[in-house]
Amino acid sequence: MVHIFDPRGRDARQTFWYYVLFVVLLRVAGGMAVSIPLTVDLMRAGFQAAQRNDGEAVVQAQMMHQMTGMMQTMAGIGIVIGVVTIVLLAASLARRLHDSGLSGWLVLVPGLSYAVALAMLPVQMDRAIEVMERIQAPGSAANGPMTMxxxxxxxxxxxxxxxxxxxxxxxxxxxxxxNRYGDEPTRF
Incomplete structure (x- = not known):
């Protein structure tokens, strides 16, 4: 388990890709564990408003309000999951780079790029929410997906x-x- 955070040494391709698969599955499971309950709450609120016969405009407004809150929650959780992904993959990618004879410092390229993308996520969510509200405004001629x-x-x-x-x-x-980073890794 300690080896997960140790960038020294080498990882074979097979070892690396199995680990990447594990991290991706972990990301998917984490995202689903959060998004499914939020989506169920959103749908429940929509059905309840429809059953009360509140009117289409009221139901849409309630759904939009709840959806913006859901998007903000998902953005925050997305940032956390993204940071965990960076932490989990950094050392393994460095070891994989070492196995190819490259410097592990190259990990900074995807790490910093992803960190900047994560830092921009709240701004993107605010913009998406703003566009959604504009689309819902009476008389709006905005084309939803294209505007977003x-x-x-x-x-x-x-x-x-x-x-x-x-x-x-x-x-x-x-x-x-x-090579200069260690012995050839064991392949299984």
């Missing part, structure tokens, strides 16, 4: 840099035999 997507490109791309980095450097060929 405007200006998100560079930030969204910034979030994909770490994924591409992990895939590209995660599949690099291992150096045969020992």
């Amino acid at each position: 997507m405007q200006g998100q490109g560079p930030i969204a791309l910034l979030g994909w840099v770490p994924v591409l980095f992990v895939v590209i450097f995660g599949v690099l060929k291992s150096t045969d035999g020992p």
Whole structure:
């Protein structure tokens, strides 16, 4: 367990990818554990408002209000899950880079890129909420999904840099035999 946070040494491709799979499954499980109860609450509130026959405009307003709160909660939890992901993958990626004969300091490229994307998440959520409220305004001619997507490109791309980095450097060929980072890792 201590080896999880130790960037020294080398990790074989197979070891690295099994670990990445574990972290991804952990992320999915964490996200579902939070989003499912929030979505159930949202749907329950919508059904209750519809059963009370509050009227379509009132039901939509209530749903929009609850959805904005849900989005803010999910953004906060997304940041926490993102930070945990960075912490869990950093040392393993460094060891994988070492196995390919590269410096572990390259981990800073995806780590900093992802950290910046996470730091921008609250701003993105505020913008999405603002657009949602504008779309719901009477007489709004805004096209929902397209309006929400405007200006998100560079930030969204910034979030994909770490994924591409992990895939590209995660599949690099291992150096045969020992290298300056240690003995060749055991493959299973």
